[in-house]
Amino acid sequence: MSSKSFSLTIKDKIKPYNKTIKVDSDKSISIRSFLFGSISNGISSIRNVLESEDVFSTINCLKKLGVKIVYKKKQNYQIFGKGLGSYNIKSNSKLNFGNSGTLARLILGIITSTPNMNLIVSGDKSLNKRNMKKLIQLMNEFGAEFFPKKKYFFPLRVLSSNYPIGINYQSGTSAQLKSAVILAGLNSYGLTQIIEKQKSRDHTENMLKKNNKAMKIVNKKNKIIKVIGKESLDKFSVDVPGDPSSAAFFTALTLLKENSVLKIKNVGLNPTRIGFYELLKKSGANIKFLNIRKVNNEKVGDILVKSSNLKPLRASKNYITSTMDEYPILFVMSALIKGKSYFYNLSSLKNKESNRVLEMQKILKQIGIYSKLNKDKLFIIGKNIHTIALNKVKVNNVFDHRIAMASAILALLTGVKIVINGFDTVKTSSPNFLKIIKTLGGKFEKKKN
Numbered sequence: 001m002s003s004k005s006f007s008l009t010i011k012d013k014i015k016p017y018n019k020t021i022k023v024d025s026d027k028s029i030s031i032r033s034f035l036f037g038s039i040s041n042g043i044s045s046i047r048n049v050l051e052s053e054d055v056f057s058t059i060n061c062l063k064k065l066g067v068k069i070v071y072k073k074k075q076n077y078q079i080f081g082k083g084l085g086s087y088n089i090k091s092n093s094k095l096n097f098g099n100s101g102t103l104a105r106l107i108l109g110i111i112t113s114t115p116n117m118n119l120i121v122s123g124d125k126s127l128n129k130r131n132m133k134k135l136i137q138l139m140n141e142f143g144a145e146f147f148p149k150k151k152y153f154f155p156l157r158v159l160s161s162n163y164p165i166g167i168n169y170q171s172g173t174s175a176q177l178k179s180a181v182i183l184a185g186l187n188s189y190g191l192t193q194i195i196e197k198q199k200s201r202d203h204t205e206n207m208l209k210k211n212n213k214a215m216k217i218v219n220k221k222n223k224i225i226k227v228i229g230k231e232s233l234d235k236f237s238v239d240v241p242g243d244p245s246s247a248a249f250f251t252a253l254t255l256l257k258e259n260s261v262l263k264i265k266n267v268g269l270n271p272t273r274i275g276f277y278e279l280l281k282k283s284g285a286n287i288k289f290l291n292i293r294k295v296n297n298e299k300v301g302d303i304l305v306k307s308s309n310l311k312p313l314r315a316s317k318n319y320i321t322s323t324m325d326e327y328p329i330l331f332v333m334s335a336l337i338k339g340k341s342y343f344y345n346l347s348s349l350k351n352k353e354s355n356r357v358l359e360m361q362k363i364l365k366q367i368g369i370y371s372k373l374n375k376d377k378l379f380i381i382g383k384n385i386h387t388i389a390l391n392k393v394k395v396n397n398v399f400d401h402r403i404a405m406a407s408a409i410l411a412l413l414t415g416v417k418i419v420i421n422g423f424d425t426v427k428t429s430s431p432n433f434l435k436i437i438k439t440l441g442g443k444f445e446k447k448k449n
Contacts, residue, residue: 005449008423010411014442016259024430025050026243026268033238034058037079038067042235044079053428057098091118099124099428105176109183112144117160126399128154141167142184166192173321175201185227196223200321201272206297241268241300245325246430248276249405252329254305264303275322283311310337317345328406331360334380335369347376366393388414397422401429
């Protein structure tokens, strides 16, 4: 979390625009690139890295673990990998993962399977509230131990396994847990087999595709990932595309702002990440993917968005894996689309940077929007955007970048005066968010806390 904490006030509607932008680079791919580079052999290169707080937390942790990382120029880095099992750090050292759940889960996959690791691990105020029980149980299977026993929140002491053995795992919606198992499996003896019962993000598999001695994928009824332990990984070169989750906020703004057009260049269009766009297209959104190509086993292209008359949203349970980070902005959109929108299978949103359903309900209630959560199903009764109650809205600091960004878009679309405390948390994923808002003509005031 940034030490330069500030609040943001927005009270003016944005005017129609016709612009071309680039969004911040993909956070998931940036973090994975550093982690995989650290355990590969030789010098790996990463270009167009997301220079955000979560990524800086990744770099700092790796440097503490003895990995040489060289900054070449803005957004370009080299990682001097020494291979599997090469991390080296004094016993009782401390690692801080900041706000990043991705970093925490993935790097612990490597640490817990690297011999002679005895560390204290923690995060910021938000990460320390996130339940790590599933991760801990999985790493226990590889032979690692966490203390205190039966405590599932950071800070924790982790003792790695000196002789990790591969496991069998049925993965669910969490790509982070799946990736942690893949990373631990690479570092372990024997075979680790993952049966993907529910499809989730596959950036980790895409990054490992060229290392077919270390990982093989069988696509039958369910995808089966076979990780062969102790096979060395080759160095690589990566160009990180724009983040589709960051692009989603500007897409939402354009769709609901009359007479507006936006082109977003060079965005990652991985099929496991574009549920947001597919859902909106079904509700009448004018969204086109252009200039589609493959870069580093990842689909990349431009997104062209035009303002549209949208029908209420109906996000079935199947959308959760490909739309995980976009639900806060979808809740805002459904509040501004007249009619009843439905969202299913939301239980995993309770263990994100905040309880995203609850926090967004609090915000929408302040502008007179009725919503109801029943178990893991939410419905929102939206109003015409021009009839929203212009009450002053206060957004508490919940250390959640997606909540903060969704609130900003709500203010720009409605003209509701919104004060968002702790807006600096957006730097964890989208450090250029406000700069892009300014480019589009949005106005805001910053105030140091």
